[in-house]
Amino acid sequence: MSDVNKVVLAYSGGLDTSVILKWLQDTYQCEVITFTADLGQGEELDPARQKALKFGIKPDNIFIDDLREEFVRDFVFPMFRANTTYEGEYLLGTSIARPLIAKRLVEIARQTGADAISHGATGKGNDQVRFELGAYALMPEVKIIAPWREWDLLSREKLLAYAENAGIEIDMKHREGGAPYSMDANLLHISYEGRHLEDPSAEAEESMWRWTVSPEAAPDQAEHIQIGYEKGDPVSLNGKKMSPAALLAELNRLGGKHGIGRLDLVENRYVGMKSRGCYETPGGTILLPAHRAIESITLDREVAHLKDDLMPRYASMIYNGYWWSPERVALQTLIDHTQEHVNGTVSLKLYKGNVIVTGRDSADSLFDSTIATFEDDAGAYDQKDAGGFIKLNALRMRIAASLREKRKK
Template identity: 50%
Template structure:
């Protein structure tokens, strides 16, 4: 027998899954449904959402503006870490924890018995939502209908919606599974499920944040980004808040066909999945930040940070944002950003992001030392002693090898 609930808070986007969930929950549990939407930059997707939620049976809808917190506390720290998951810039991944945390806060305020989400049992988002719920409301029940309900395909969901007069912006022919926020837009499903099919990035209406490289202008666009301690603060000399800055870079990057990624990734739940991601501003920002770190970080810090970036990306992708390890890693990353201040100029051209110049008051690059011309800062004769010490283990092994060959006719195993 199904457990009974009086009040359920639903993570509500107004998309296919959550649109059918409001009447479905009321039918199966006889409960009040409170819908919660986290505004992380979906734009027009939020238009008419309250009317739709109430009309389909919700008692109320919260629309929470999380944009600034999303950028300042999630996007920028992840960018500073240089974290990418198999080239993917983690657009959906770090949006889920912030939304889930706010949903928990509302559920506790409303005295809800359970939280419901529309994530499938095959996806990563179920983990990201539920780990955040466990972090802030460990005793809260979670309803995940995709694990057991009868609407076990998007086609059946559409049929259910049509039967219950639930308005949808998609149909059976155009129902790519999409996720959009301030940082990115993802596309999955339909013809993309076969990696043998080329992604239809030139098809009108497929891309939403920009154009394909083929359709980008024939002349490059130059953009200069200023950073203060690893935080981007200005574009082309104009200071702007963090949300506006991302929007500005999205426009510039999108117009020039930048930030389009087509990959088959390894999902947390064990399967491989094909997706096409649009992250125009994010791709530009990552490239600029990396270029600035090249001249402001010492070798050991830069190399160790690159190792940390892999683990940081795994934590974000796997929904482990609210963990002691991620917090500690972010503290390390923040400490590395003390000198990451300066300007980076990039050339955007038909999907390419090409470095044009980089300057910083903390630059560790010395033209006087690095020059191929005459200099008075570097004694090239010092290199002989350095090579003798650096190569000493190799020299000792070779000497011992020769001695063994003379004694036994056999030396150390070959290292070739």
């Protein structure tokens, strides 16, 4: 273990990462630097600093960074330009945060001269892949320590015993069997896994949800909003310019108020197993149809269809941890190019779990009412041309049909 002198730990201050911090000190006899990311999870982060200090971490080696604007601007919004969903439903709230955390871990490692990074992801999940692929892509020589793949603290009893012996504070909920769910939160979503949810036939308890009211309890009056877009990104809400993080936070509030954004999903993890998770993504659930609506009048048909063809592969890249891969970067360049004229406003109605598009408008609109009208178009479109168009497109089917008729004779 002597080859590691200094390690940067992704540290939340919770029980697991507190045990990891002490385990790194005991096992590797190395200097530990803690990094805690504020991604809008809504938790007080100073306790993480205080806990790190109790472990003897030097104040200069405690990093608590506010990454909310960078997270939404450089990760969430680029992903939404592609209308990204994994397996048709999941808006990738956990997945899209991991490449930013990996990036910052590497930056701190370089800044402090650390030769290793460490994380608290288990050996069964996707996050270990996401963190480590990102780290290797950005710092190929880095050593990665994944305690859950090395230690023997594989039961809750062993973990609690280690914590107690190390003088780590243990909340009553952990002594009584742990929190009912494993949760991860940031400005895009909050996720719930484990315990009661490990039975895919069991309905999630209403008390589990934290950000959204149930659709049944949502207001009986619909709320109308308008989102302004520039180059594919939302920039204003109801005419008010807002920063990326502030806009998403407000959409989370509005969506949560109207029971929008709940998802109960069984997904296919990259490591091979199926996993059941529940998600609350109120703001993202509003942004997805809003972005598709503004694209519907500003994107060329074939460009829009090409984006739809490529999206599932792009989604898999993010889900599986390939954000920093050359193929994702190349695909992002194409996606961003398509957004050059995706400008304008989208009007929506929020009502009892539903997001309803009520209008869209753009100075770059490709919608031509003089052609699309059911009324007299004054010669803008010659309907007789459609006959030849249809016959040409039917030619191969007519040839095949004629051949079938000949075979019958």
